[in-house]
Amino acid sequence: MSTSAPTDPTDKHHAGGFPSQEQDQPGLTDEMRPTPDHGERTYQGSLRLSERRALITGGDSGIGRAVAIAFAREGADVALTHMPEEQEDADETVRWVSEAGVRSLPLAGDLREEAFCAEIVERTVAELGGLDILVLNAAYQKDRDGIDRLETAELDRVFRTNLYAQLFTARAAVPHLNPGASIIVTTSIQAFNPSPGLLDYAMTKAAQVAFVKALAQELGPKGIRVNGVAPGPIWTPLIPGTGWDADRLESFGQDTPIGRAGQPAELAGAYVYLAGEEASYTSGAILPVTGGKGL
Template sequence: MAVPDYPRPPFKPQQQSFPGKTAKMDPRPDHGEESYVGHGLLKGKKALITGGDSGIGAAVAIAYAREGADVAIVHLPTEEHDAAQVLEQIRQAGVEGVAYACDISDPQQAESMIAEAAKTFGRIDVLVNNAAYQQYYEKLEEITLEEWKKHFDTNVHAPFNLVRLALPHMREGASIINTASVQSKKPSPNILPYASTKGAIANLTLGLAGLLAEKNIRVNAVLPGPIWTPFIPAGMDEEEVKHFGESVPFKRPGQPAELASAYVMLAADTASYTSGALLTVAGGAPMF
C-alpha cells in the first residue's frame, strides 16, 4: 500500500483556544476514517480511551473498533460534537461504543466514569491514557503556579488515578498504554509544563510496568513526535504552527492515523512480553 501524500508545511495561520476543534483545522487531520483496515487483533477486548474525541485518541478508537474491540471514549463536556463523530465510526465497525463526558482531572468525575465503564463492559482490558493539557508560553514569568498544577493534574495525576481506579476491573493479560511524547526526552522551552509532565509519564510507565508485572498487566507508552492534531493550533504560536513538522527527517507532521498501529500492537496479545517500552513514533527523529 502506498503511503498517502500527507500535507507538508507551511500551514495556514489558524489559532484556536484549547483544546481545539478538528473541524476548524486546515488541513483536516486523518484519523484513519477511510484508510484503517482491521485484522481482528483485538477481537473481544474492552478498551477505554481518554481524549478519544480527536487527534491520536480518535485514531486509536477507530483502529481498536475495526480490530474488534468494544470501545469507550472519554472527552471533555465541550467536545460533544467531535466525540459523536468518533462514536459513529466505532459503531459502524460493528462493535459496542460508548462515550463519557468527563474532566479526568476531577477525581470524583473520574471515579464515576470508571465505575460506569466497568458496569457497561464488565471489565477493562485496555486503558489508554491519552488526554492531556498543553499551553504555549513566551516567558517563564507567564507560567503561573496554577497553570503548572493544571498541567500536572490533567497529564500526570489523572492517568495515575485512572490506573488506580481501573485496576480492580482488569484481569491478567490486560494492557495500559500511556501517551507520553518526544518532549519527555527533548523538551521545548515554550511548552515547559507540558514537557515536564511527559517526562513524568515516561517514568510513571516504567515504574508501573515493574509494579504490575506480578499481575501480568503490561504497561507501555507511545512517544509521538510532531502530530497534526487540534493540540497544535490550540497550544502553539502562529509561526510554530506554520512550520510544524519541518524539523524531523520526514519534513512533515505525522497524522493521527499513522500512530494507530503502535497502540494496536501494544494492546494485542501478541505483545505479551512487551512491558516497560517507550515507543517513539516521530518521523525519523532520533531519540535517546
C-alpha cells in the same frame, strides 16, 4: 491495517507547513485546516482485539480518535472520555466506532476531577462488562513565553490533566484488570527532547515515562503490561490550541527526517500492537512515532 503497497512516507500525507489558525482549548477538529486524518477511510482491521474492552481518555479527537477507530475495527468495544465542549467531536468518533459493529460508550466530564476518573472506570466496567485495555491519552499544553510568566493556575491545569488524571484513572482501573490486560500511556518526544516554550508540558511527559517504567515493574507479575507511545509532531487540535504564531505553524513538523508532521492515523498501529497479543513480552517500553526525530 492496510494491505496496500508501500508508499513514500515523505509525501504520504500533508507535507508542507500549516496555515495560521488558533483555537481555545480544547480544540475542535472541524475548525482545523487541513482536517487531520484519523484513518477513517484507510484503517483496515483484522479483529486482533476481538472481545476486548477499551477505555481511551481524550478519545474524541486527534490521536485518541485514531486509536478508537483502529481498536473498533480490530473488534474491541470502546469507551472514550471527552470534555463537554467536545461533544461534537465525540459524536463523530462514536459514529465511526459504532459503524465497526462494536459497542461505544462516550463519557463526558473533566479528568482533572478525581471523582470523574473513578466514574469512567466504573461505568466502562458496568456497561461494557469489563476492562482489558486502558489508554491514558488526554493532555493539555500551552506555549509559554518564560518561566517567570508561568501562572500557577496554568501549571495546575497541565499537571492535573497530564499527571493527576492518569494516576487517578489507573488507580481506579487496576483492580479491574486481569492477566493479559494492557495499559498504554501517550507520552511525547517532549519527554526526551523538550522545548523551552513547553516547559511544564515537557515535565509532565517526562514524568509519564517514569510512571510507565515503575508501573510496568509493579504490574508485570500480575500479567498486566504497561507501555507508552511517544509521538513527535502530530497534527491534532492540541496544535492550533497551543498558541503558536504563524511562523511556528508554518514550520511545524518540518524538522523531522521524514520532513513533515505526522497524522493521527499514523499512530494507531503502535497502540494496536501494544494492546494485542503480538506484544505479550513488551512491557515498560516507550515506542517512538516521531518521523525519525530522535528521543
